[in-house]
Amino acid sequence: MNLDLFALTWQQFAVVTLAVTFVRFIIAVVSAVRPPNAFDFLSVATVLDTQVLKRVVPIAAIAFLAQTFPVGEGQQAIWALATAGLALYVVETVKQAAENWASSTSPVETP
Secondary structure, three states: OOOOHHHOOHHHHHHHHHHHHHHHHHHHHHHHHOOOOOOOHHHHHHHHHHHHHHHHHHHHHHHHHHHHOOOOHHHHHHHHHHHHHHHHHHHHHHHHHHHHHHHHHOOOOOO
16 A cells, blocks of 8 residues: 555645544533533633644644645655644644543542
8 A cells, every 4th residue: 555645635635634623522412511520611622722723723724835835855845744743743642532432431530
């Protein structure tokens, strides 16, 4: 299997980034409704704000810039930057999922 991230269009790159954001959103919803917490809509809204506006939009913008940049070393460097941003975002999402899983499997103290 040949996974060439440089062959992706900026739209495909944005879709992958949004898919990761969807996973983060599901993690936030599960964390918000899990006992002992009641549903906290503010935490879900915060995730949407921090994930979409501060991560997805910049990564998609860099991918768009790479797509419109003339072919050459500069374009490859911009694609590498977008790919690195997406990779770090995926790592951050996996870390968050692991932390939420660890805290949900720990025993809950009852008063």
